[in-house]
Amino acid sequence: MKAALLTIHTLLLMYLARAQNTTxxxxxxxQLKKAYPDQISGIKDNYVIFRNGTRIIFDDGKEKTLAELYAHPDIEDQLKATYTKGKTPNPAEGDDPGRIRNDTFFKTMYGATPAEVQKNLVTITWLPKTVKQHLKVSRINGVDKKMQAISDELEKLPAHLLPYVQQVAGTFTWRVIKGTDRLSTHSFGITMDINTRYSNYWQWDNKTTDESKKIPNYINRIPQEIVDIFEKHGFIWGGKWYHYDTMHFEYRPELMVD
Ligand SMILES: [Zn+2]
Known part of the structure; x- marks a missing residue:
């Protein structure tokens, strides 16, 4: 009887563990289907299935150090980040929501080479009533339309907030993140650096490119009103990272779960 109860207990625990996992x-x-309905059809047998036929492993089952998470994340690692919209406290040590990125995921959607990405870039007119800056961004996932909508809302802000988003420093450049061999999302035309004049970057303020070091200074001068508009359209802000980059906004709707 005791043995039978034990077995039932064990089975129940196994069932619960599996149920949790499945959920x-x-x-x-x-999350993925809602964020990228044109791109992703679902997850099947531990693979993320893209509509173009590409399959990327969802969970590689490996335990990873923080350095390994940055270097070789699977999709599960990428999605584990919890990004919170709106005003949040300064980021805690090691909290970089959205900085863990699986390269193949972005290459599959936006292009695996500069030429492939460029085929899908279109020109938008940033702040058309005041600044009229021409910027190249991806049309995939409607990123161009979202950037244009952000531009429209920014132009309605009080005039003292506009300098932060004038002289946009960059959108598309195929490049790696300084100090690493990881591709920046600037490579995909889904990312914008706003005016560097009012921006702060962990590497500049702390005189290091070493991600494993403690960062004593967190500095931000970007007003919340600007962050709110980008977030509303599915863009995460680099000011919410321990490795902060306050000029940086990138389109990551999969992390914007309400
Ligand atoms: Zn950037």
Missing amino acids: SIQQYEQ
Whole structure:
């Protein structure tokens, strides 16, 4: 009898563990499908299935150090980041929501080479009533339309907030993140650096490129009103990273779960 009870208990625990696991994969699947309906059809047999036929492993089952998470994340690692919209406290040590990125995921959607990405770049007119800056951004996932909508809302802000978003420093450049061999999302035309004059970057303020070091200074001068507009359209802000980059906004709707 005791043995039988024990077996039932064990089975129940196994069932619960599996149920929990299934729920979270289903949640991740919903998250991906909602964020990228034109690109991703679902998760099947531990693979993320793209509509173009590409399959990327969802969970590689490996335990990773922080350095390994940056270098070789699977999709599960990428989605684990919890990005919170709106005003948040200064980021805690090691908290970089959205900085863990699986290269193949972005290459599959936006292009695997500069030429492939460029085929899908279109020109938008940033702040058309005041600044009229021409910027190249991807049309995939409607990123161009979202950037244009952000531009429209920014132009309605009080005039003293506009200098932060004038003289946009860059959108598309195929390049790696300084101090690493990881591709920056600037390579995909889904990212914008706003005016560097009012921006702060962990590497500049702390005189290091070493991601494993403690960062004593967190500095931000970008007003929340600007961050709110970008977030509303699915863009995460680099000011919410321990490795902060306050000029940097990138399109990451999969992390914007309400
Ligand atoms: Zn940037």
